[in-house]
Amino acid sequence: MKLLGFLIVLITGAVLIWATGEFPDWGDPGSPASVHVSPRYIEKTLEETSVPNAVTSVLADYRGFDTMFETTVIFAAGISCFMLLRLFGKERPETLHYRHLLTGLTIRVRRRKQSPEQLEEFEPMDSLWTPHDLILRTLCRFLIPFIQLFALYVIAHGHHSPGGGFQGGVILGASLILLAISQDMQSALKRIPERTLAMLAALGVSVYAGTGALCLVMGSNFLDYAALAGLFRVDPVEARSLGIFLVEVGVGIAVMATMILIYHNLASEGRLDEGL
Amino acid sequence: MTDHLPAFIVAVPLLTAFLVFALGWLRRELCFPVGLLGLGLAAWSCVGLLLEVLGSGPVTYRLGGWEAPWGIEYFVDTLNGMVLAAISVSAFIHWIWSAPAVKLQFQDRLGAIYGLQLLFVTGLLGMTITGDAFNLYVLLEIASITAYALIAMGEQRAALSSLNYVFMGTVGACFYLLGVGYLYIMTGTLNMADLARLLTGLHGSRAIQVAFVITMVGLWLKMAFFPLHGWLPNAYSHAPSPVSALIAPLMTKVMVYVMIRIDLYVFGPAYSFQKLGMDRAVVWLAVIAVIMGSIMALAQKNLKRMLTYVILVEVGYMVGGFWLGNRSGMTGAILHLLNDVFMTLGAFMAVGNLLYRLPGCSFGELRDVFSKMPFSMGALVATALSIVGVPPTCGFFSKWYLLLGALEAGQYGFLIALIFSSLISVVLFFRVFEGAFFRAQTHENAHHQPDHTMEEAPVQMVVPLLVVAAGLVALGIFSAEIVSTIVEPVIPPAFF
Numbered sequence: 001m002k003l004l005g006f007l008i009v010l011i012t013g014a015v016l017i018w019a020t021g022e023f024p025d026w027g028d029p030g031s032p033a034s035v036h037v038s039p040r041y042i043e044k045t046l047e048e049t050s051v052p053n054a055v056t057s058v059l060a061d062y063r064g065f066d067t068m069f070e071t072t073v074i075f076a077a078g079i080s081c082f083m084l085l086r087l088f089g090k091e092r093p094e095t096l097h098y099r100h101l102l103t104g105l106t107i108r109v110r111r112r113k114q115s116p117e118q119l120e121e122f123e124p125m126d127s128l129w130t131p132h133d134l135i136l137r138t139l140c141r142f143l144i145p146f147i148q149l150f151a152l153y154v155i156a157h158g159h160h161s162p163g164g165g166f167q168g169g170v171i172l173g174a175s176l177i178l179l180a181i182s183q184d185m186q187s188a189l190k191r192i193p194e195r196t197l198a199m200l201a202a203l204g205v206s207v208y209a210g211t212g213a214l215c216l217v218m219g220s221n222f223l224d225y226a227a228l229a230g231l232f233r234v235d236p237v238e239a240r241s242l243g244i245f246l247v248e249v250g251v252g253i254a255v256m257a258t259m260i261l262i263y264h265n266l267a268s269e270g271r272l273d274e275g276l
Numbered sequence: 277m278t279d280h281l282p283a284f285i286v287a288v289p290l291l292t293a294f295l296v297f298a299l300g301w302l303r304r305e306l307c308f309p310v311g312l313l314g315l316g317l318a319a320w321s322c323v324g325l326l327l328e329v330l331g332s333g334p335v336t337y338r339l340g341g342w343e344a345p346w347g348i349e350y351f352v353d354t355l356n357g358m359v360l361a362a363i364s365v366s367a368f369i370h371w372i373w374s375a376p377a378v379k380l381q382f383q384d385r386l387g388a389i390y391g392l393q394l395l396f397v398t399g400l401l402g403m404t405i406t407g408d409a410f411n412l413y414v415l416l417e418i419a420s421i422t423a424y425a426l427i428a429m430g431e432q433r434a435a436l437s438s439l440n441y442v443f444m445g446t447v448g449a450c451f452y453l454l455g456v457g458y459l460y461i462m463t464g465t466l467n468m469a470d471l472a473r474l475l476t477g478l479h480g481s482r483a484i485q486v487a488f489v490i491t492m493v494g495l496w497l498k499m500a501f502f503p504l505h506g507w508l509p510n511a512y513s514h515a516p517s518p519v520s521a522l523i524a525p526l527m528t529k530v531m532v533y534v535m536i537r538i539d540l541y542v543f544g545p546a547y548s549f550q551k552l553g554m555d556r557a558v559v560w561l562a563v564i565a566v567i568m569g570s571i572m573a574l575a576q577k578n579l580k581r582m583l584t585y586v587i588l589v590e591v592g593y594m595v596g597g598f599w600l601g602n603r604s605g606m607t608g609a610i611l612h613l614l615n616d617v618f619m620t621l622g623a624f625m626a627v628g629n630l631l632y633r634l635p636g637c638s639f640g641e642l643r644d645v646f647s648k649m650p651f652s653m654g655a656l657v658a659t660a661l662s663i664v665g666v667p668p669t670c671g672f673f674s675k676w677y678l679l680l681g682a683l684e685a686g687q688y689g690f691l692i693a694l695i696f697s698s699l700i701s702v703v704l705f706f707r708v709f710e711g712a713f714f715r716a717q718t719h720e721n722a723h724h725q726p727d728h729t730m731e732e733a734p735v736q737m738v739v740p741l742l743v744v745a746a747g748l749v750a751l752g753i754f755s756a757e758i759v760s761t762i763v764e765p766v767i768p769p770a771f772f
Contacts, residue, residue: 036464
């Protein structure tokens, strides 16, 4: 069976490579891909969308509809992880651990014995918790604001340089995951609770699809940003650039929230307690 | 307003999905009505669009306002108008029907499961309506990812079956994407109409040949065509019953639609049928699919699992009928596509009703279920008659066209497979009904009267099922009209 599988893979690969013999050469200026649709993207991007970066304009405007669904794929992956992994207090451990907030002392309570839950100085934790490392914690606290600033720059500067919503959103999400790793998941969840993350993920994708719907309401086709000219009080070409920025922000929010949601559920096996 | 119907069809369920997911955290009880409204609007738009296309010919819609090869275009003729209406109407019926079971099983993650169901429907609608080969892939991703997650929510071995489906489905989607990539390198475009125009000059190219074959293999994998069907029975039978009643009728059928669209409207009939000469081989594969599917269905001892093998048989019908390469076969395949959506929907909804009350639906557990759940079983009988192909139900008419097509093409193997599988399905369903109806009396001894109290599923689950069962008869009665107004115009004149 293994041999058969290997043979099939070999034959499929050979056929695929055999067919590439007909492909145009690398970087051939006369290849169909370079002469059919690309010239318009390269030549007219600036005058049609007022975005200097042709990649951004193809991604978010000419083929912006695809990108809307790419964002939706990420959103779907996030809520799939949440749905499959999240446990809602089904499996409680035998003993419960609590940490005293002011002194950092930890106590262990057997089940059905007196628990300090009514006391506000205690917070629940799990047995895997280790004390914070001062150096790591301080260093990360110092780094995180700069990472976030850079993320915002990447989102905002997608019009001119490589970047945009996906990349910026990933960096923004990574900064908060760094917080969860360097301290613990509870500290990260205290800053952005799970519910807020879910809301942000839904909000981000809704901003994208909602921009499209807004264009419909303004009387144009779905995602035809030129319709937003009246709203922004600019000319239609300038409006396209602003529309692209709007959806990039939506993508950034959705990607950030989804990344963190996936991390929280994976790292804590759906219990959302202390994490790694 | 009607100009924008194509945009509504995808945008409304998409935005509803986001809203429903958010409502799952805010006001859980609003998830159901909001989703119902969204799917209702989508169904209304689809039916409206189908009527418009019937009245005034194919409709195109430019997304983002960009003209075709540069931007993404929606293209709707009666073929995908019909598929869109079938998807949205069955998703709407399913939404009402599944609510009690979903609330029972997934109370704690209602927003997520409802959101994913809506995204799944969005993906299917988008795949059907689009006129862009890459856009189709993106929506295939959405429909697949949501399907994997929904299937994995089932009990016991569902996660493993879903993982198996993930691997196979990913290979299928990758093959399709590779095919599209090859086409793009050779033509420089992704728009289907533009591809069709440019491909006429490239019939001799071996890269195009490989692109065609690899696209077809990818699609066959996604539609579980023999011998690429391995993932389907486990995935669909281990899925939770509200989920399998949504995925089983729609996913494979939409993939069959995509195959028809790509073959007839991208590569064109001259290339797909005359140039390559692989049609006879595919029909023989379909013959094996139909016969093997029937035999494997016969070996099952569980109603839900048996139905998953019936799906394999139906896929064999449609692929074989299409590749017969004549007008009758193609009519049969397209008509069967429509009928099978509702036949499979009815069958899996009936199973869902049984599972709502019974611990499982192996044949032993179905004993005496006729007196307990007369309406659900009655609907299952109607569905079974349609799957067998008994006249006033719709299954008969599509099978008739398929038989005619096989006869005209001289493909007697396919003819025999059709008749053989129909006879097998008589046996299949008679076995179920015999156990569920007649055996009740023989097994109970004289002193012990069988328990005849009714334990029917909730009204909300029975009425939609009866509507679907009645719909099967209605589709049968109107099948002549459907063929002449919807199916005939989309078959290229190359087929006499």
